[in-house]
Amino acid sequence: MRERIYKSSDFLVSNTGEPIRSVITESKESAVIAWFVNPGQRISAHLHPDGQDTWIIQSGIGVYQLDRSGATKNIQAGDVVVAHQGEVHGVLNTGDTPLIFVSIVSPALSGYELLVNEFNY
Numbered sequence: 001m002r003e004r005i006y007k008s009s010d011f012l013v014s015n016t017g018e019p020i021r022s023v024i025t026e027s028k029e030s031a032v033i034a035w036f037v038n039p040g041q042r043i044s045a046h047l048h049p050d051g052q053d054t055w056i057i058q059s060g061i062g063v064y065q066l067d068r069s070g071a072t073k074n075i076q077a078g079d080v081v082v083a084h085q086g087e088v089h090g091v092l093n094t095g096d097t098p099l100i101f102v103s104i105v106s107p108a109l110s111g112y113e114l115l116v117n118e119f120n121y
Contacts, residue, residue, distance in 0.1 A: 003025070006024050006025060006032075008024065008034045008058065008100075008102050011023075011024050011034035012034050012035075012036040012100060013034075013036055014036050014038060014098065015036075015038070016038070018041070019035055019036060019037040019038070019041050019042075019043055020035075020036065021033050021035065022034045022035075022036075024102070026108050027108060028107060028108055028109070029106060029107055029108065030104055030105060030106040030107060030108055031103075031104070031105045031106075031108040032102060032103070032104050033102065033103040033104075033105065034100075034101075034102055034103075035055075035099075035100065035101050035102070035103060036098055036099075036100055037060070037062070037091065037093045037098060037099040037100070037101075038093060038098055039093050039094075039095055039096050039097065039098070040092075040093060041092075041093050042090065042091060042092040042093070043090050043091050044090050044114060044115070044116075045065050045068075045088050045089070045090035045114075045115040046088070046089065046090060046112060046113060046114045046115055047083070047086055047087060047088050047089070047112075047113050047115065048083070048085065048086070048105060048110040048111055048112060048113075049085070049086055049110070049111040049113055050085065050107070050109070050110045050111045051085055051105055051106055051107050051109075051110020051111070052082065052083065052084050052085055052105070052106050052110070053082075053083045053089060053103055053104070053105050053110075054080065054081070054082050054083075054103065054104045054105075054106075055075075055079075055080070055081040055082075055083075055101045055102070055103050056080050056101055056102045056103075056104075057075055057076060057077050057078065057079045057080070057081065057099070057100075057101045058077060058100045058101055058102065059077045059097065059098065059099070059100045060076070060077060060093060060095050060097050060098055060099030060100055061074065061075065061076045061077075061093070061094060061095040061099065062074070062075050062076075062091045062092055062093045062094055062095065062099045063075075063091065063092045063094050064081060064089065064090070064091050065088060065089055065090040065091070066087075066088070066089070067087070067088050068088050068115065074094075075091070085110070088115060090115075
């Protein structure tokens with residue numbers, strides 16, 4: 001039988017460089033990812049041309065990029081943040097504790113396009 005229940009905390013990895021993307025589970029329908037973003041770290045602005053990325057914020061705070069112009073919105077524990085197909089998104093941890101969240105990318109092969117120098121906050 002395939003595993004169906006996971007503890008996201010088992011997949012969280014702290015890193016002093018870039019935040020680490022830790023895959024919890026993946027199928028063709030979706031990829032479920034655990035993120036641990038230390039204070040001052042960022043996930044650069046990017047988009048998924050063929051899918052959606054939904055974040056469930058478990059702890060911490062950050063500034064979330066909403067579009068290519070650099071518009072942002074504060075996010076915090078308890079928020080569910082959705083980047084629909086082709087929508088720019090990224091985050092900077094502006095707090096003094098880790099920003100921890102689970103990301104669900106659907107479909108798993110939704111593509112990834114990094115937008116260099118487009119996180120303007």
